[in-house]
Amino acid sequence: MKITIIAGARPNFMKIAPLIKSIKKRQQEGFPITFRLVHTGQHYDKNLSDTFFEELNIPFPDTNLDVKSGSQAEQTGKIMIAFEKELLENPCDLVIVVGDVNSTMACSIVAKKEGCKVAHIEAGIRSGDLAMPEEINRIVTDSLTDYYFTTSHYANQNLKRSGIDNEKIFFVGNIMIDTLRAHEANLKQPPIWEKAKLKNDNYFVITMHRPRNVNSKEKLTIIISKIASLIYPLPLIFPVHPRTFKMLDKELSEIENLYLIDPLGYLSFNFLVKYAKGIITDSGGITEEATVLNVPCITLRENTERPETCEIGTNVLVGTDLEKITKEIDNIQNNKRKKGQIPILWDGKTADRITASLIEIFKL
Template identity: 55%
Template sequence: MLIDIIAGARPNFMKIAPIIKAIEKANKESGEAKGSEHFLEYRLIHTGQHYDRNMSGAFFEQLGIPEPHMNLESGSGTQAEQTGRIMTRYEEVLMDRKSDLCMVVGDVTSTMACSITAKKMGVKIAHVEGGIRSRDWTMPEEINRVATDSITDFFFTTSEVANKNLRNEGVSDEQIFFVGNTMIDTLLGNLERLEKPGVVDEQNLSEGSYFVMTLHRPANVDEERKLKDLVENIVEGAEDEKIIFPVHPRTRKILDGLGISHPNLIYTDPLGYLQFIWLVKYSRAVITDSGGITEETTVMGIPCLTLRDNTERPETITQGTNELIGTNPDSVKPALQKLMSGSWKSGSIPEKWDGKAAERIVGHIQALMQNGSLKPHQPFVDEELMM
């Protein structure tokens, strides 16, 4: 059984790491040899969607992910250009050797592009984190999610909300597997390995005395006046506490052009996973427009203020420590006043966010093989033995 595991952008790497480890563990425990009926062979494919070191290479090293079997080197460009390159190059991979299952994660361009290509080549698709919805069609990620889920065969979901979304869209219960959250597998598996970033000592930060901020969505960073108002309101609302802002070079260029500076606003380069999670774990709160970070703060019990009008992860609000603040700069100060007064809500950890999601995924794949829902396209042939 050959499984293609697709990774294209930073969030993907955190989600695939525990799956690869679970596959290797299952093979070891089964004692099956490569090429046998029950052996799970995987082919790790890096699409190259994010290609700088902090966005990809360093993550593979820190999370113990093996070097990809291939890199499609799709590079940058418009979404259409990037999608086209990924599809063309992944098609070539499948023409050379067709996999039995294409496993995609999350909602980036690579997820959609490889799913469409695989489906047209007759390869079944498994979507890890399937079924989440924001209902916001201005988000490219929402288009990627819905397009991918419309052709997915097996859904590995993070919540009952996602399960309900899929059922409402006509997906059968036999296709839905509620497994939990592989990103949380990675988080819990690395809490003892976190690395203190240099900015902590440089700024003399103590536990619970600073904020962490991330901003990347075009609605927040591309409108210069709005970005300036957001940052100024955040700085004022944080009072005298420092705000550590790991900022993408593109966003930093915009900020520098706007002349936004304050003694308590500390810019850093993008951080590696182990350094960033250290910073979040010991912060007072996180201010973000990211989706994935709201999951991590929920599990770590860190207050999170999300600068968005909607979320595809409602469980981080109904159960977790996250609150939607909106994108209006005027809404920031009241939220920060609530936090600073000690009135922020406490949260709980959603069901099955326990570090075992990847094990459940592999268990379901093995069951699908046993019941015939997943079948190899052709018997495995070891090319070295044929020489």
């Protein structure tokens, strides 16, 4: 059985690492499985791509399509053109895509047009917000997928409502948590720890990258300034996404307790998450990590494709409502934080469940 695995952006790398490890284990057990790793090059900043291969012990890709940035349509088109050539030169039995980035959708379309089966890891998640490019990617990918590997009962329900047969849905859990659990003991202190004199539970981490939040310099400045003032004198650590960096106002650099730093590798970033007093983010994946690490998380969005992080996890949705942000930060500061639990099957064994399913599906 020949598998092509697609990785395009930061979250993808965290999801393919345990999958590759599990495939290699199956190979050692004698199962006839081979894989080819394709990096689309959707993220090309070293801290957003190469570092993850090094830190998570992922073999470097067999090929890098090197598409880099561009508009949604431009990037998607480049990926499709490059991946079509790759797939024609290296045919396979199954293309595995993960998450909801442009690479996920683009490679799914190409694979199906070439008559190749598609498996989607993290299938079925929905925010209900069609203004999010990721939501379009999810819907299109799941309309083409043959095998759906899901993270939660919510995802299962979404797929069933859209008419997907039960036998195509495999509830396996959250593969990103496999990576977190595998590397939790190896998390490493980033340089900002000493520079900002950080201590356990005495700082907040913020990340923002969604266009709705960062495309207005004025709005971005107001939100960050407000949050920094609410937690003062505690430090606010802000690893800045390349998209966000272009929109930062110079006045933010004058805020005493705000630390603007370069993007961090996986081990360093999750070190900050694990020991933070609270997380403020617009990233879906970080809400999952915060939930598993039992760190309170405030999400600057009106909706989420990961409702389990709110229903039983540590996550709270506030949008960009300054009153709601103030209330939730006060709750954290006054030890009234939300108590969370870990969702079912977020146990570090998802990759093994996926490979077991593939062995059964393809009768290996």
